Amino acid sequence: xxxxxxxxxxxxxxxxxxxxxxxxxxxxxxxxxxxxxxxxxxxxxxxxxxxxxxxxxxxxxxxxxxxxxxxxxxxxxxxxxxxxxxxxxxxxxxxxxxxxxxxxxxxxxxxxxxxxxxxxxxxxxxxxxxxxxxxxxxxxxxxxxxxxxxxxxxxxxxxxxxxxxxxxxxxxxxxxxxxxxxxxxxxxxxxxxxxxxxxxxxxxxxxxxxxxxxxxxxxxxxxxxxxxxxxxxxxxxxxxxxxxxxxxxxxx
Numbered sequence: 001x002x003x004x005x006x007x008x009x010x011x012x013x014x015x016x017x018x019x020x021x022x023x024x025x026x027x028x029x030x031x032x033x034x035x036x037x038x039x040x041x042x043x044x045x046x047x048x049x050x051x052x053x054x055x056x057x058x059x060x061x062x063x064x065x066x067x068x069x070x071x072x073x074x075x076x077x078x079x080x081x082x083x084x085x086x087x088x089x090x091x092x093x094x095x096x097x098x099x100x101x102x103x104x105x106x107x108x109x110x111x112x113x114x115x116x117x118x119x120x121x122x123x124x125x126x127x128x129x130x131x132x133x134x135x136x137x138x139x140x141x142x143x144x145x146x147x148x149x150x151x152x153x154x155x156x157x158x159x160x161x162x163x164x165x166x167x168x169x170x171x172x173x174x175x176x177x178x179x180x181x182x183x184x185x186x187x188x189x190x191x192x193x194x195x196x197x198x199x200x201x202x203x204x205x206x207x208x209x210x211x212x213x214x215x216x217x218x219x220x221x222x223x224x225x226x227x228x229x230x231x232x233x234x235x236x237x238x239x240x241x242x243x244x245x246x247x248x249x250x251x252x
Contacts (some may be wrong), residue, residue: 001065002164003197004028004051004084009060011046011221020046022221023060028165033191033198035208035229038218044201047218048169051199052086053077062200082112087157089170091150095142101128101153102138108161127160128153131186148179152186159190166191168200171209184210205245209233217241 005027012019019041028034030052036044049055050062062069064080071077085108088094092238105188106124111116115123115194125135131152142150151171158166171187172180184207191198191211202208208229209241215232217225217240236242 001031002027002063003030003065004199005063005174006047006050006057007061007063009047009050009057009062011043011050011055012058019058019059019221021050024218024221024223025060026216026223026226028197028199030164030195030197032214033200033212035212035215036199036201036218037203037208037215039203039206039244041220042218043221044218046221048086048199048201051165052084052167053080078112081108082161082204083163083164084167085163085165086167086169087151087154087158090143090174091147091154091206092174094154095150097142099141100138101140101142103163104142105138105153105160108157112161114161123160124156127156130159130190131156146179147175148183151175151179151183152195155183155186155190159194159196160238162194165197165199168198168202170202170204173202173204180207187211193210205233217244 006024008023008025009021010019010023011021024047036047038044050057053071102124105127106120109120109123124138128135128137133152172183175183188211198211200212212229215229216223217232217238219240225232225236225241232241233245236245
């Protein structure tokens with residue numbers, strides 16, 4: 001069964017303005033990691049916000065399983081929030097500097113009523129261990145960690161309730177090259193060792209090739225190409241995709 005889907009979803013910000021997303025249809029299938037690529041302003045993050053339930057389409061719909069996502073249905077949204085989590089682009093802005101890491105990582109399972117007390121502490125420690133951080137990290141604050149460590153904390157928070165879908169918005173673009181490789185390897189290991197499906201927005205073709213089996217290409221809010229990542233990146237059919245691939249730096 002499809003986990004998440006868009007059906008002819010359009011997001012328009014005003015009369016006469018070009019839509020940020022224009023009649024986009026896509027499906028997130030279990031076990032098939034999906035990349036969404038395109039230039040800045042192509043509509044990638046808007047699609048991610050639709051899939052995350054943070055934005056309602058102007059027309060069309062978002063499907064959660066086989067049901068239209070209803071943001072006013074509290075029972076549905078509670079189930080949805082457990083199943084769909086997100087890692088954001090900036091590891092510095094995505095963590096509350098006034099809260100300890102234990103509170104940050106434990107917030108999803110506490111707010112969803114999954115666990116409290118000793119069981120909550122155990123789950124937080126397990127989530128931190130999965131992302132390669134020591135147990136004593138739980139007692140510290142975000143400013144005590146590097147950018148790469150903060151992104152590990154963000155990944156721990158997003159995966160602590162064992163979601164079915166992990167949405168990632170440029171998860172390594174704010175990191176240096178060495179740290180970027182480590183975070184990509186971490187994401188690959190987490191996805192491979194669980195039943196979690198990854199949907200990633202990225203402009204980094206190397207990261208897309210490493211993590212995702214399928215790729216969608218966006219141009220000005222429209223999906224212009226989709227297919228197996230090896231085909232889309234290796235033998236692009238659409239002129240815009242060829243333009244994107246032509247802009248990728250290559251060693252002589």
